[in-house]
Amino acid sequence: MSEYEPILLRNAGVEDIRSLKVYQSRGGYGAAAKALKMTPDEVIEEVKKANLRGRGGAGFPAGVKWTFLPKDRKRTLLCVNFDESEPPTFCNRVLVEVDPHQFIEGIIIAGFATQAQVAYVYMRVEFHEQFHIVQRAIDEAYEAGLLGKNILGSGYDLDVYTHRGAGAYVCGEETGLIESIEGKRGEPRIKPPFPALEGLFRLPTVVNNVETLANLPHIIERGADWFQSIGTTSSAGPKLFCVSGPVNRPGCYEAAMDITCEELIMGDKFGRGMRDGRSVKAVFPGGLSMGVLKADELKMKMDFDDPRNFGLLGLGTAAAVVVNMDTDIRDVLRNVSRFYSHESCGQCTQCREGTSWMYKMASRIAMGAGRVEDLDLLEQVANRMGMMPGLSICGLPDGAAFPIRGLVQKFRSEFEEHIRNQPPQRAEQLLSVLN
Amino acid sequence: MAKITIDGKEIECRDGVPVLQAALDAGWDIPHYCYHPGLSVVASCRLCLMEMQLPHPQTREMGWVPKLFPSCQTPVKDGMIVRFDSDKVRDNHESCLEFYLLDHPLDCPVCDQAGECYLQDYSFKFGHAESRMVDQKLVNPKKDIGPRTLLYMDRCVNCTRCVRFTDEVTGTGELCVVNRGSRAEIDVFPGIPLDNPMQGNVVDICPVGSLLDKDFLFKQRVWFLKGADSICPGCSAGCAIRVDQNENTIYRLKPRYNPDVNDWWMCDEGRFGFKYVHDDARLTRPRLRRGAEAESPLWEAIPEVVRVRLDQQVAKHGGAKVAAVLSPMMSCEEAWLLAKIIREAAPEATLASGFVPVDGEDQHFPIGASLAEAKFTIRNEKCPNARGVATIVDRAGGDTCDFDGFVERMTAGDFSAVWIVGGYPTEWVSKELAKAAKKVEFLVVQDMFENDLTKAAEVVLPAYAWAERDGSFMNHSGKIQLFHRAIDTSDAGKRDGQYLFEIAGCDGLYSGQRVRELMADKIEEFRAVAETPKAPVHQH
Numbered sequence: 001m002s003e004y005e006p007i008l009l010r011n012a013g014v015e016d017i018r019s020l021k022v023y024q025s026r027g028g029y030g031a032a033a034k035a036l037k038m039t040p041d042e043v044i045e046e047v048k049k050a051n052l053r054g055r056g057g058a059g060f061p062a063g064v065k066w067t068f069l070p071k072d073r074k075r076t077l078l079c080v081n082f083d084e085s086e087p088p089t090f091c092n093r094v095l096v097e098v099d100p101h102q103f104i105e106g107i108i109i110a111g112f113a114t115q116a117q118v119a120y121v122y123m124r125v126e127f128h129e130q131f132h133i134v135q136r137a138i139d140e141a142y143e144a145g146l147l148g149k150n151i152l153g154s155g156y157d158l159d160v161y162t163h164r165g166a167g168a169y170v171c172g173e174e175t176g177l178i179e180s181i182e183g184k185r186g187e188p189r190i191k192p193p194f195p196a197l198e199g200l201f202r203l204p205t206v207v208n209n210v211e212t213l214a215n216l217p218h219i220i221e222r223g224a225d226w227f228q229s230i231g232t233t234s235s236a237g238p239k240l241f242c243v244s245g246p247v248n249r250p251g252c253y254e255a256a257m258d259i260t261c262e263e264l265i266m267g268d269k270f271g272r273g274m275r276d277g278r279s280v281k282a283v284f285p286g287g288l289s290m291g292v293l294k295a296d297e298l299k300m301k302m303d304f305d306d307p308r309n310f311g312l313l314g315l316g317t318a319a320a321v322v323v324n325m326d327t328d329i330r331d332v333l334r335n336v337s338r339f340y341s342h343e344s345c346g347q348c349t350q351c352r353e354g355t356s357w358m359y360k361m362a363s364r365i366a367m368g369a370g371r372v373e374d375l376d377l378l379e380q381v382a383n384r385m386g387m388m389p390g391l392s393i394c395g396l397p398d399g400a401a402f403p404i405r406g407l408v409q410k411f412r413s414e415f416e417e418h419i420r421n422q423p424p425q426r427a428e429q430l431l432s433v434l435n
Numbered sequence: 436m437a438k439i440t441i442d443g444k445e446i447e448c449r450d451g452v453p454v455l456q457a458a459l460d461a462g463w464d465i466p467h468y469c470y471h472p473g474l475s476v477v478a479s480c481r482l483c484l485m486e487m488q489l490p491h492p493q494t495r496e497m498g499w500v501p502k503l504f505p506s507c508q509t510p511v512k513d514g515m516i517v518r519f520d521s522d523k524v525r526d527n528h529e530s531c532l533e534f535y536l537l538d539h540p541l542d543c544p545v546c547d548q549a550g551e552c553y554l555q556d557y558s559f560k561f562g563h564a565e566s567r568m569v570d571q572k573l574v575n576p577k578k579d580i581g582p583r584t585l586l587y588m589d590r591c592v593n594c595t596r597c598v599r600f601t602d603e604v605t606g607t608g609e610l611c612v613v614n615r616g617s618r619a620e621i622d623v624f625p626g627i628p629l630d631n632p633m634q635g636n637v638v639d640i641c642p643v644g645s646l647l648d649k650d651f652l653f654k655q656r657v658w659f660l661k662g663a664d665s666i667c668p669g670c671s672a673g674c675a676i677r678v679d680q681n682e683n684t685i686y687r688l689k690p691r692y693n694p695d696v697n698d699w700w701m702c703d704e705g706r707f708g709f710k711y712v713h714d715d716a717r718l719t720r721p722r723l724r725r726g727a728e729a730e731s732p733l734w735e736a737i738p739e740v741v742r743v744r745l746d747q748q749v750a751k752h753g754g755a756k757v758a759a760v761l762s763p764m765m766s767c768e769e770a771w772l773l774a775k776i777i778r779e780a781a782p783e784a785t786l787a788s789g790f791v792p793v794d795g796e797d798q799h800f801p802i803g804a805s806l807a808e809a810k811f812t813i814r815n816e817k818c819p820n821a822r823g824v825a826t827i828v829d830r831a832g833g834d835t836c837d838f839d840g841f842v843e844r845m846t847a848g849d850f851s852a853v854w855i856v857g858g859y860p861t862e863w864v865s866k867e868l869a870k871a872a873k874k875v876e877f878l879v880v881q882d883m884f885e886n887d888l889t890k891a892a893e894v895v896l897p898a899y900a901w902a903e904r905d906g907s908f909m910n911h912s913g914k915i916q917l918f919h920r921a922i923d924t925s926d927a928g929k930r931d932g933q934y935l936f937e938i939a940g941c942d943g944l945y946s947g948q949r950v951r952e953l954m955a956d957k958i959e960e961f962r963a964v965a966e967t968p969k970a971p972v973h974q975h
């Protein structure tokens with residue numbers, strides 16, 4: 001890994017950086033001013049050239065997403081996805097806490113590029129402090145003429161509103177988020193129509209992640225070529241990584257995307273190794289939903305492509321949670337499946353019933369009444385729930401199936417050993433109660 | 436028209452309909468729960484998934500896409516190639532149905548829906564006999580959600596048809612989904628029960644036994660019910676319905692699909708308005724009065740007695756003193772027969788159209804919709820055939836009048852022989868009418884319940900309920916629709932059509948068709964009656 005100069009977190013530690021004055025004194029809003037002098041198409045072109053891939057999880061190129069908007073549209077809305085509901089993920093939170101104006105600047109650039117009149121910042125309900133940080137930054141920006149009518153004399157108008165969720169994981173999915181802003185039950189919508197054509201309030205809508213937007217000022221300021229020079233061609237640009245679990249220094253770190261999972265956990269600038277010298281048992285490297293790595297798979301690159309070589313769904317939110325040797329793998333399985341069972345919205349049959357069935361099996365196995373056939377069954381349910389595309393409206397069941405199937409496949413011998421060693425009388429007793 | 440290929444067979448279908456609808460129309464049995472042609476598409480039950488051919492992104496060659504598509508959400512396009520007959524689709528049916536039954540209580544023996552349940556049917560056809568789940572079932576609660584409806588959440592498949600119905604058709608929005616995942620439940624808001632004039636439809640559209648009609652609850656196994664196609668007599672809308680009966684007892688009315696009138700729906704007033712049919716107080720025998728004494732003659736004697744006495748009246752007072760009131764509860768055929776009887780006995784006689792009960796204003800749904808926007812309308816004329824009877828009176832020509840005019844003239848003593856038809860399920864005789872009836876020398880009353888008129892009448896003929904008769908009603912818009920007999924009359928009574936047929940001097944058995952053939956010479960409209968289009972067999 002080459003020497004890395006922080007970009008997104010360059011203002012971390014600067015005193016009073018949340019105030020507009022300090023942000024501006026460090027060159028803030030220069031990129032917005034520059035973008036507003038360009039044409040929207042030029043901005044989109046630059047972002048496309050930089051190949052800025054969405055940081056929300058799917059890695060879809062942001063510039064390309066913007067071009068899906070219909071050419072003859074009258075109104076456009078921008079939704080900022082600050083729901084950050086994926087477990088062990090806190091990149092967006094750190095980004096906004098450290099440098100809220102960088103985020104607002106990103107909104108202005110994205111809004112201008114898509115010619116949006118209104119932007120909604122959708123944040124999860126648990127973000128109490130962050131809500132005030134964002135709101136204060138927005139208010140300040142309004143006062144300074146950086147938001148509202150005729151921004152910086154360019155003739156471009158943009159209003160920004162904050163909207164707080166009610167605590168649903170699926171509202172981090174873009175159409176779930178849209179439904180939630182509309183005041184409805186947080187359930188993903190059927191697609192097509194895609195949000196670019198018919199999104200929020202049935203108007204053309206762009207949904208972008210906070211971190212994606214925070215990259216925009218830097219692309220505009222330093223150009224697409226500079227952006228491309230960081231990391232690899234298909235995974236260019238700075239990226240925030242979270243590491244949590246029993247490591248010596250859990251936290252949010254910035255790096256290029258040529259870093260490996262091992263570096264993230266062990267590196268001096270990152271996790272600084274495992275606490276108390278315990279060894280790694282498993283890592284969920286991209287938030288829970290992407291799947292799980294075994295200790296011998298840590299050489300995986302944290303970019304958009306390499307995770308697929310390890311049976312993972314993708315990079316996801318690039319938030320690694322580490323499980324150490326002392327942890328019972330059955331508890332990991334139970335905890336993971338409980339999350340999805342709790343968060344499934346309940347629309348689609350496979351997801352509603354599958355997640356709850358897997359949780360039931362996982363808790364029974366954890367209680368000491370597992371059967372070897374449960375492992376096969378877990379795999380089958382996972383396969384029938386989310387492995388084939390098109391089975392459900394959104395990606396939640398895929399996100400539930402990948403880690404659970406991964407755990408069962410990669411740690412099968414450990415599960416089998418637990419099942420062999422469970423006291424037979426207790427297992428029988430538990431099973432007979434259930435039957 | 437678009438041409439698409441399903442499972443290798445090319446079919447023609449309407450442009451823009453969902454593939455699922457095109458397949459159902461063409462006779463495919465595609466399992467589905469959330470899709471209903473009268474509601475918006477949510478594509479959440481994931482049962483109707485299909486495979487589709489699309490051009491390859493590079494080679495542009497058509498090929499099967501690895502992904503499955505919801506057929507309810509995919510509109511047909513000319514040249515489209517899809518299939519349901521594939522391993523992937525079958526696998527999905529199997530796994531979905533296993534999922535549906537995981538937490539289901541399997542209480543079919545005591546479930547009202549058993550026999551017409553799509554969870555039973557689809558499990559039988561596409562599912563497994565055994566569940567692989569050994570864990571405890573999650574039990575969602577049973578709830579009383581309104582004065583007429585129960586919700587057994589443990590049987591629910593979360594298709595949300597009922598929620599969309601109250602949102603989109605009635606516009607009342609009482610129902611919603613609460614909680615998430617397998618704890619997701621249909622519910623009402625606190626203090627706002629499901630209580631709107633069309634709520635009974637949620638029980639019909641529920642594909643499983645989750646929403647239950649309290650009126651029908653535990654009354655009858657559905658496989659004992661025999662249905663007769665009928666028309667609701669509750670108002671002048673003329674909704675197509677099915678009368679479900681067993682051993683001459685009506686247990687429920689269900690709407691039939693008719694895109695020209697009621698789509699898939701009916702109102703609660705019509706749905707639960709049949710109870711009078713089984714009222715013990717109903718008149719079931721003819722009655723004859725000679726002086727102060729009343730007797731109950733044989734049915735066979737009636738034609739002779741009525742005709743002789745009518746002729747006597749004409750001879751005594753002249754034909755202009757004769758009048759008849761044709762009730763809007765009568766079928767067109769019966770009304771025409773009575774007009775024929777009266778006019779043949781006395782060509783100068785007066786024909787009046789009967790009393791039309793009116794209740795408030797027309798009610799349009801969704802609530803607040805105008806007539807043009809309305810998806811369903813409950814009419815304020817609470818009788819099925821006002822327009823039909825008015826048409827027959829009008830075409831009969833000669834001396835005719837409306838009901839108010841008739842009461843006025845009868846009060847003035849204009850008539851000596853009068854035949855009045857009622858047949859209303861509720862009390863309808865006004866004081867003026869009862870008083871005026873006393874001035875008449877010879878009064879024939881055809882009615883369903885005892886009232887001041889029947890007490891004054893010399894001849895009382897029982898009027899039978901619509902479910903015991905057959906014929907046609909003309910609805911508010913002039914559409915003539917057939918209704919068929921669902922149950923037999925009690926005590927082998929002769930139905931209105933039959934005794935009128937005999938009094939009119941016709942031989943043999945009455946049938947609506949025979950009378951319509953006679954009528955068609957005089958009234959062109961009756962040459963053709965509207966046929967209700969058939970809904971696809973596998974649609975539900």
